[in-house]
Amino acid sequence: MTPSRTAGAVLAQDIPAPHIEYGQIAPILVVFGVAVLGVLVEAFAGRRLRYPIQVPLAFAGLIAAFVWTVWMGVGDEPHLVAAEGALGVDGPTLFLQGTILILATVSLLLISERSRSHFTPQASALPGTEAEQRSATSGNTQTEIFPLMMFAVTGMIMFPAANDLLTMFIALEIMSLPLYLLCGLARRRRLLSQEAAVKYFLLGAFSSAFFLYGAALLYGYAGSVRLGVIAAELGTDAGSETLLLGGVALLTVGLLFKLGAVPFHMWKPDVYQGAPTPVTALMASCTLVAAFGGMLRIYYVALENLRWDWRPALWGVAILTMIVGAVVAITQTDIKRMLAYSSIAHGGFLLTGVVAASTDGLSGSLFYLAAYGFTTVGAFAVVTMVQDDAGEAAHLSRWAGLGRRSPLVAGVFAFFLLAFAGIPLTSGFTGKFAVFKAAIDAGATPLVIVGVLASAVAAFFYVRVIVVMFFSEPEADGPRVVAAPATAAAVALGVAATVVLGVLPQPVLDMAGHAASSMFVR
Amino acid sequence: MSPGHYLALSAILFTIGAIGVLVRRNAIVVFMCVELMLNACNLAFVTFARMHGNLHGQIIAFFVMVVAAAEVVVGLAIIMTIFRTRRSSSVDDANLLKY
Numbered sequence: 296m297t298p299s300r301t302a303g304a305v306l307a308q309d310i311p312a313p314h315i316e317y318g319q320i321a322p323i324l325v326v327f328g329v330a331v332l333g334v335l336v337e338a339f340a341g342r343r344l345r346y347p348i349q350v351p352l353a354f355a356g357l358i359a360a361f362v363w364t365v366w367m368g369v370g371d372e373p374h375l376v377a378a379e380g381a382l383g384v385d386g387p388t389l390f391l392q393g394t395i396l397i398l399a400t401v402s403l404l405l406i407s408e409r410s411r412s413h414f415t416p417q418a419s420a421l422p423g424t425e426a427e428q429r430s431a432t433s434g435n436t437q438t439e440i441f442p443l444m445m446f447a448v449t450g451m452i453m454f455p456a457a458n459d460l461l462t463m464f465i466a467l468e469i470m471s472l473p474l475y476l477l478c479g480l481a482r483r484r485r486l487l488s489q490e491a492a493v494k495y496f497l498l499g500a501f502s503s504a505f506f507l508y509g510a511a512l513l514y515g516y517a518g519s520v521r522l523g524v525i526a527a528e529l530g531t532d533a534g535s536e537t538l539l540l541g542g543v544a545l546l547t548v549g550l551l552f553k554l555g556a557v558p559f560h561m562w563k564p565d566v567y568q569g570a571p572t573p574v575t576a577l578m579a580s581c582t583l584v585a586a587f588g589g590m591l592r593i594y595y596v597a598l599e600n601l602r603w604d605w606r607p608a609l610w611g612v613a614i615l616t617m618i619v620g621a622v623v624a625i626t627q628t629d630i631k632r633m634l635a636y637s638s639i640a641h642g643g644f645l646l647t648g649v650v651a652a653s654t655d656g657l658s659g660s661l662f663y664l665a666a667y668g669f670t671t672v673g674a675f676a677v678v679t680m681v682q683d684d685a686g687e688a689a690h691l692s693r694w695a696g697l698g699r700r701s702p703l704v705a706g707v708f709a710f711f712l713l714a715f716a717g718i719p720l721t722s723g724f725t726g727k728f729a730v731f732k733a734a735i736d737a738g739a740t741p742l743v744i745v746g747v748l749a750s751a752v753a754a755f756f757y758v759r760v761i762v763v764m765f766f767s768e769p770e771a772d773g774p775r776v777v778a779a780p781a782t783a784a785a786v787a788l789g790v791a792a793t794v795v796l797g798v799l800p801q802p803v804l805d806m807a808g809h810a811a812s813s814m815f816v817r
Numbered sequence: 818m819s820p821g822h823y824l825a826l827s828a829i830l831f832t833i834g835a836i837g838v839l840v841r842r843n844a845i846v847v848f849m850c851v852e853l854m855l856n857a858c859n860l861a862f863v864t865f866a867r868m869h870g871n872l873h874g875q876i877i878a879f880f881v882m883v884v885a886a887a888e889v890v891v892g893l894a895i896i897m898t899i900f901r902t903r904r905s906s907s908v909d910d911a912n913l914l915k916y
Binding site: 418419421422461464465468472475476479485486487489490491492493494496497500501503504505507508510511512514515518519520564565568569 | 824827831834835838844847848851854855857858861862864865868869871873874877880881884887888891892894895896898899901902903908911912913914915
């Protein structure tokens with residue numbers, strides 16, 4: 296057949312239109328639509344009008360998407376693939392999407408704070424120049440952060456739903472690219488902020504390339520990037536083992552980087568410290584949830600039959616992550632950096648849930664992600680409140696005696712730290728209990744022993760901060776506590792969720808268990 | 818010519834890119850090495866598409882090109898900002914955040 300005749304034959308046929316289940320993927324579309332609208336607002340609305348338009352728009356989009364997700368969750372058990380198999384809409388996906396959306400809403404409270412904004416009014420004005428002075432005194436507010444954040448959230452809620460490796464890669468990039476920019480937009484300490492953006496960008500792009508090459512090798516193995524097809528191909532035991540194992544290894548590197556698991560954790564302390572604190576809150580909660588969601592889906596759906604090959608590797612990574620995160624955190628003197636290492640250690644605890652590779656492991660991980668997300672947003676919200684003349688007082692020594700100056704804020708922060716440590720009656724205890732129990736049931740007892748020891752080490756540095764806050768003399772020119780209403784609301788939500796998930800965890804545990812019972816759709 | 822050669826070339830390009838990211842000091846060159854890695858992925862996708870006789874790999878290559886273009890926009894913006902601030906695009910000079 297000549298080429299021209301082939302083309303003619305193709306033209307003569309009707310190309311079947313793809314069938315898109317708009318109702319099932321509406322949360323993603325709503326947030327994406329809000330992001331696009333936000334770009335249009337930036338282009339066409341006057342400078343004074345932008346903030347009053349962007350903030351309600353962003354809140355409305357996130358809340359509408361959340362309500363839709365909840366409605367789908369309580370409704371008729373969606374368990375199907377949408378958009379020609381590109382997205383899986385199932386129990387775990389809806390749970391993760393709901394978690395991401397509610398955490399993003401709480402982070403938005405911090406990001407939209409206007410009276411003491413955390414973002415530079417003009418990113419192009421050089422630090423220390425007259426142009427920067429002018430933009431700082433002009434009273435303009437940075438509003439481009441809202442569409443950027445909405446694009447990032449779009450990627451985050453797409454990532455755990457992605458049912459093939461291409462969609463997952465695109466979601467990864469949609470999530471990461473706006474975050475690279477957001478990292479560089481801090482109002483104060485701009486050199487640190489820009490440095491964080493460069494480091495995050497270069498390392499993030501590097502890891503994306505690994506993810507993509509892994510996807511290419513798995514495509515070579517299975518002839519498709521659909522997770523279900525890869526799983527089916529594994530069942531037939533055909534194809535090249537080299538391509539398969541190489542692909543899985545590279546894919547895992549890309550995912551572990553996004554989680555910040557040791558040995559791919561180097562970016563996390565730098566970026567968490569340098570980025571504006573509200574963006575750090577967003578990354579520490581939502582990005583972690585999204586990355587774990589994607590990881591759970593890949594390992595539970597595509598690579599389940601390969602369990603005996605990837606489990607030992609993840610064992611090692613989980614052990615390293617827990618130990619390095621907990622031990623290195625001890626030496627930190629910067630609050631945000633300490634919380635970053637704490638986040639690395641928590642990534643290790645969560646990996647024990649992935650290693651379990653069971654329904655219990657899945658539901659435990661889902662609960663842990665929700666519980667940890669709320670606590671970490673609340674903790675970073677408190678960090679934004681403790682300020683001195685140069686902005687946030689991030690150095691630990693500056694927090695000395697905070698308990699005397701402002702007992703409420705110090706008490707709340709101490710409560711968050713105890714929740715990170717996993718003290719009973721906080722959400723941290725319930726979450727750790729759930730994943731560790733699942734790991735023991737799956738025969739990973741040594742891993743759990745390491746986990747408990749790492750928790751004990753971690754408790755040491757959490758308690759050290761509490762001691763500094765309550766049992767040392769306040770400095771004469773110490774930082775003051777600035778409680779803006781939106782930030783206070785974010786802290787209150789964080790406290791409420793941490794208490795409720797600690798004292799009365801059963802409803803949410805049931806929800807996670809119910810979501811996990813149907814496992815992932817293929 | 819067997820598709821195996823193309824795969825070998827793609828692996829070599831990917832490795833060159835990865836080594837470049839690790840050893841080069843200029844942020845722009847590091848970034849170009851990342852782009853080289855993405856293009857190595859594209860070559861692998863297209864070769865596998867030929868081997869499997871379906872079009873998925875070729876379609877994916879288009880998506881990767883778009884992503885790479887978007888990454889250039891964001892990346893150069895960030896590198897430009899830090900260059901204007903510090904008058905240097907060496908990744909060794911950005912050393913305020915450590916340990």
